[in-house]
Amino acid sequence: PGKPAPAPKGLDFQAVAANREDELVVPPGYQSNVVIRWGDPVLPGAPTFDFDNQTAAAQAKQFGFNNDFCGLVPFGHDRWLMGSNHEYTTESAMFRGYNAADPTDEQIKIGWTGHGFSVVVVEREHRTGKLVPKLDRRYNRRITVQTEFEFAGPAAGSRFLRTNADKTGRKVFGTFGNCAGGVTPWGTILSGEENFNGYFANGEAVTDPAAQARVARYGTPKGASLRKWERLDPRFDLSKDPNEFNRHGWVVEIDPLEPDAKPVKHTALGRFKHEGATIQIARDGRVVAYLGDDERFDYVYKFVSKERFAPGSSKRARAHNKTLLHEGTLYVAKFTGDSPAAEIGTGTLPADGQFDGSGQWIPLVSGDRSHVEGFTAEEVYVFTRLAADKVGATKMDRPEDVQPNPVTGRVYAALTNNTDRGKPGKEGPTEINPRNGNRHGHVLEWEENRGDHTATAFAWRLLLVCGDPATSDTYFGGYDKTQVSPISCPDNLAFDRYGNLWISTDGNALGSNDGLFAVPTTGANRGQVKQFLTVPLGAETCGPVIEDDFVLVSVQHPGELDGASADNPLTHWPDGGTSQPRPSVAQVWKPGRRVGC
Ligand code: FEO
Ligand code: CA
Numbered sequence: 001p002g003k004p005a006p007a008p009k010g011l012d013f014q015a016v017a018a019n020r021e022d023e024l025v026v027p028p029g030y031q032s033n034v035v036i037r038w039g040d041p042v043l044p045g046a047p048t049f050d051f052d053n054q055t056a057a058a059q060a061k062q063f064g065f066n067n068d069f070c071g072l073v074p075f076g077h078d079r080w081l082m083g084s085n086h087e088y089t090t091e092s093a094m095f096r097g098y099n100a101a102d103p104t105d106e107q108i109k110i111g112w113t114g115h116g117f118s119v120v121v122v123e124r125e126h127r128t129g130k131l132v133p134k135l136d137r138r139y140n141r142r143i144t145v146q147t148e149f150e151f152a153g154p155a156a157g158s159r160f161l162r163t164n165a166d167k168t169g170r171k172v173f174g175t176f177g178n179c180a181g182g183v184t185p186w187g188t189i190l191s192g193e194e195n196f197n198g199y200f201a202n203g204e205a206v207t208d209p210a211a212q213a214r215v216a217r218y219g220t221p222k223g224a225s226l227r228k229w230e231r232l233d234p235r236f237d238l239s240k241d242p243n244e245f246n247r248h249g250w251v252v253e254i255d256p257l258e259p260d261a262k263p264v265k266h267t268a269l270g271r272f273k274h275e276g277a278t279i280q281i282a283r284d285g286r287v288v289a290y291l292g293d294d295e296r297f298d299y300v301y302k303f304v305s306k307e308r309f310a311p312g313s314s315k316r317a318r319a320h321n322k323t324l325l326h327e328g329t330l331y332v333a334k335f336t337g338d339s340p341a342a343e344i345g346t347g348t349l350p351a352d353g354q355f356d357g358s359g360q361w362i363p364l365v366s367g368d369r370s371h372v373e374g375f376t377a378e379e380v381y382v383f384t385r386l387a388a389d390k391v392g393a394t395k396m397d398r399p400e401d402v403q404p405n406p407v408t409g410r411v412y413a414a415l416t417n418n419t420d421r422g423k424p425g426k427e428g429p430t431e432i433n434p435r436n437g438n439r440h441g442h443v444l445e446w447e448e449n450r451g452d453h454t455a456t457a458f459a460w461r462l463l464l465v466c467g468d469p470a471t472s473d474t475y476f477g478g479y480d481k482t483q484v485s486p487i488s489c490p491d492n493l494a495f496d497r498y499g500n501l502w503i504s505t506d507g508n509a510l511g512s513n514d515g516l517f518a519v520p521t522t523g524a525n526r527g528q529v530k531q532f533l534t535v536p537l538g539a540e541t542c543g544p545v546i547e548d549d550f551v552l553v554s555v556q557h558p559g560e561l562d563g564a565s566a567d568n569p570l571t572h573w574p575d576g577g578t579s580q581p582r583p584s585v586a587q588v589w590k591p592g593r594r595v596g597c
């Protein structure tokens with residue numbers, strides 16, 4: 001084994017070993033604390049959480065279920081507005097004796113209020129270093145399945161967005177299935193509506209062939225839905241209202257600094273199973289949103305605004321910046337490899353030593369102008385996946401977070417896994433998705449031409465091919481594989497101030513708990529993956545926030561294990577004893593020192 005290089009800047013913690021603990025495990029010398037958990041009060045007057053006496057009214061004032069993305073918007077000294085989305089509810093873990101075939105009306109409504117988004121003022125306690133949530137009357141906020149949003153951008157008002165309840169196609173209630181997101185340079189939060197299709201019922205009732213194909217490309221929901229929402233609200237029933245389906249699958253923008261502002265769904269960013277959206281200001285001031293569509297064999301996108309970013313935090317600059325995602329050009333990525341096809345899918349690196357090549361951003365639509373034959377602009381926005389199919393975009397292994405490196409300008413995408421690659425009738429390995437039955441995923445890096453984020457061409461290479469470093473089909477940026485932490489199923493990405501990439505995982509296929517990892521992207525330590533923490537049994541790690549002196553992670557669905565339910569909880573994090581597991585935001589820090597410094 002080679003001698004490990006000295007610890008890179010920001011990463012001098014001792015790596016956490018893979019484990020199966022029902023604990024949040026952090027490096028020696030670090031502390032952790034639960035900032036907020038499901039059911040904790042968000043709005044003044046919220047009742048104390050009572051697992052056995054839940055109501056929708058109480059949940060509407062409490063922190064929702066299964067928080068995924070987490071973002072901090074600075075709000076004074078040692079004070080932030082913390083935004084968390086609530087991706088989905090797991091009723092069998094929320095209610096004892098839950099009858100999935102026939103939930104009560106109240107359980108359905110608790111599901112509605114358990115979804116959505118929370119904004120909470122958090123302050124750092126000087127004495128302890130802990131982040132503490134505050135019951136702020138003005139800024140704390142809950143957004144649920146019943147909160148009004150408005151559509152913005154070119155497809156607002158489209159005939160595809162008009163429903164029985166909203167003839168204008170501009171007003172829509174709720175956000176759900178929200179996965180990752182991003183804090184914008186103007187202090188708002190973007191959140192991606194991902195697995196929205198599963199909330200709908202009776203998709204087979206759509207029989208018009210064109211409409212049927214448009215539903216099918218997003219996954220036709222057949223029969224009754226999992227949570228039976230259609231029983232109390234017909235908009236979730238495709239046999240009664242075929243267009244409500246089209247009103248979900250967007251990037252939403254929430255302005256925590258203006259609690260009275262209506263949240264927005266951005267049509268200009270297209271409609272797919274949006275993982276998230278991260279913003280980069282290009283050299284000429286236009287803003288670029290990087291976007292992933294998290295489904296097997298789906299695509300990576302980017303949006304380039306028409307207008308330019310206005311610096312500063314004046315009311316006027318903010319108002320302008322909040323219109324930047326209203327108009328621009330939406331592109332989809334095409335990746336080409338540079339090694340012979342015969343060298344791909346062999347389980348080892350191609351002869352040139354890299355999975356790499358060139359890429360192209362194919363324009364789909366600009367403002368009201370479609371670039372895709374046979375599609376109007378409105379059709380590209382609302383049925384983006386079908387338009388991207390038409391132009392020959394590259395089918396990827398589940399694009400999750402896409403994140404630009406603030407130090408180098410290179411862009412990174414987590415391709416979480418795709419066990420269908422190479423199955424009969426499915427596409428086999430290509431240089432960019434080089435493994436059949438890809439269980440562990442990979443991390444992609446690219447550099448836009450001339451380092452310009454608005455460019456339409458780029459060079460790419462894989463930074464990591466994840467899995468057990470002892471196996472020949474993994475790659476750790478060229479680093480000595482005996483000196484790295486095993487990593488599987490990368491999902492969310494974030495950067496620290498030094499340009500180290502932080503990766504959280506979902507569904508570790510190596511059998512250990514999920515975790516948060518850090519890896520240098522440049523220099524002698526490029527590819528040296530180190531595990532920073534592991535989350536409790538059954539949980540996924542998401543929403544990492546990497547500040548100079550603390551880290552936040554969302555501990556999503558702790559205890560989500562085979563055979564587990566509220567009647568038989570197999571884990572008890574965070575409260576221990578015989579308590580029910582509760583999704584939470586956790587903070588990790590090193591007392592008296594900046595993280596990693
Ligand atoms: Fe909700 Fe794409 O993970
Ligand atoms: Ca190559």
Ligand code: CA
Nearest residue numbers: 179180400491
């Ligand atoms: Ca995710």
Ligand code: CA
Nearest residue numbers: 491506540542
């Ligand atoms: Ca996930």
